[in-house]
Amino acid sequence: MLHLCHPLERVCDGIIDCAMNSADEQGCPSGCLYDPNLDPYYNYYNGLRNSNISVPTDVYNNFGGNSSSVFDDPSHGWMNATSHDRHVIRFNQLDNTKVKSCHWIIKAPVGKVAVLVIPKMNSNPEHGGGTIHVISGNKKIQNVWSSGPNYFTSKPSQSVTFMMSPLQGKQYLSRIRTHQFEYYIEDIGVCSNQHRCGDGKCVSYHKLCNGDFDCTDLSDEINCPSGCGDQSVRIGSTQGHISSRNYPYPYKGSGDCLWIIMTRSSPGGASLGNQITLQFKDFRTSYHEIIFIFDGVGRNKKINGIFGGNHSPFNVTIASSQVTVMLRSNDGIAERRINAMFHITTSSLIN
Numbered sequence: 001m002l003h004l005c006h007p008l009e010r011v012c013d014g015i016i017d018c019a020m021n022s023a024d025e026q027g028c029p030s031g032c033l034y035d036p037n038l039d040p041y042y043n044y045y046n047g048l049r050n051s052n053i054s055v056p057t058d059v060y061n062n063f064g065g066n067s068s069s070v071f072d073d074p075s076h077g078w079m080n081a082t083s084h085d086r087h088v089i090r091f092n093q094l095d096n097t098k099v100k101s102c103h104w105i106i107k108a109p110v111g112k113v114a115v116l117v118i119p120k121m122n123s124n125p126e127h128g129g130g131t132i133h134v135i136s137g138n139k140k141i142q143n144v145w146s147s148g149p150n151y152f153t154s155k156p157s158q159s160v161t162f163m164m165s166p167l168q169g170k171q172y173l174s175r176i177r178t179h180q181f182e183y184y185i186e187d188i189g190v191c192s193n194q195h196r197c198g199d200g201k202c203v204s205y206h207k208l209c210n211g212d213f214d215c216t217d218l219s220d221e222i223n224c225p226s227g228c229g230d231q232s233v234r235i236g237s238t239q240g241h242i243s244s245r246n247y248p249y250p251y252k253g254s255g256d257c258l259w260i261i262m263t264r265s266s267p268g269g270a271s272l273g274n275q276i277t278l279q280f281k282d283f284r285t286s287y288h289e290i291i292f293i294f295d296g297v298g299r300n301k302k303i304n305g306i307f308g309g310n311h312s313p314f315n316v317t318i319a320s321s322q323v324t325v326m327l328r329s330n331d332g333i334a335e336r337r338i339n340a341m342f343h344i345t346t347s348s349l350i351n
């Protein structure tokens with residue numbers, strides 16, 4: 001058998017270098033521990049419980065109570081996932097001069113996938129701790145703190161890794177408050193607790209209707225409400241119409257409306273054209289209500305224009321096959337009336 005040599009610093013670094021047998025990571029420590037005495041939630045909720053004060057069961061279970069979940073020893077960095085039960089890893093770390101990273105590799109059995117669940121965190125990495133990475137195959141995803149729960153599914157028979165790395169410019173992790181994540185295994189393509197895209201990819205429910213295409217078949221964004229009483233995504237029509245809620249009557253209320261106008265049936269699909277014109281026929285807002293027009297969709301969209309106030313009819317033309325329009329209203333007092341047509345033309349402003 002061919003043996004490949006790896007530098008010693010790659011042993012127990014949380015990244016599988018020995019593709020054949022993962023020998024460089026099996027049996028490694030995670031770098032972190034869990035000490036209930038350092039967990040204010042554990043102490044707080046146990047204190048309430050001991051005083052016979054009612055604590056919601058889900059809260060209590062999440063912080064130190066009896067639970068149907070299996071709590072794993074967080075000091076081990078290699079987890080062979082063997083059951084469909086939810087396993088919980090809870091950790092904290094006070095020493096800020098020694099630990100270079102904490103990591104847990106969740107290995108799926110043959111023919112199964114491992115699912116990592118990161119709840120909404122109770123701490124901001126800017127206030128200590130570290131930066132979270134999730135590694136699945138060759139993909140490394142950074143900073144999944146803000147919303148949740150986030151689900152990450154491994155490739156079949158492979159692994160998914162939860163890693164906390166030092167903040168930028170730091171050599172070691174700083175004080176980590178108590179965090180936890182969960183994992184379980186399931187059959188390929190089941191996507192329990194998640195949305196299943198047409199190609200079998202699993203997507204967290206909170207990524208549905210978020211204006212970002214996470215499924216190649218767009219099924220996470222199709223049939224979503226715009227927030228203004230119609231559908232958000234408009235695909236493949238040569239023209240259409242968007243307007244504020246109750247139009248032609250004014251709308252008093254706060255909240256966003258989001259429309260995505262696309263000339264294509266899918267990101268890689270055939271295009272009707274690559275120029276979209278928005279004809280605003282009626283535009284009356286206060287300055288608390290702003291309409292943003294973006295070139296593109298999702299995280300990579302670029303701002304093209306911002307409009308507020310009262311305007312006589314005007315046009316906005318965007319040289320793009322994908323346009324995002326967001327109407328943002330910050331209070332419930334002002335009145336808005338917006339009415340626009342969109343047109344898709346086959347000529348291009350770029351060429």
Ligand SMILES: [Ca+2]
Pocket residue numbers: 010011012013014015016017018024025
């Ligand atoms: Ca390694």
Ligand SMILES: [Ca+2]
Pocket residue numbers: 207208209210211212213214215220221
């Ligand atoms: Ca989405």
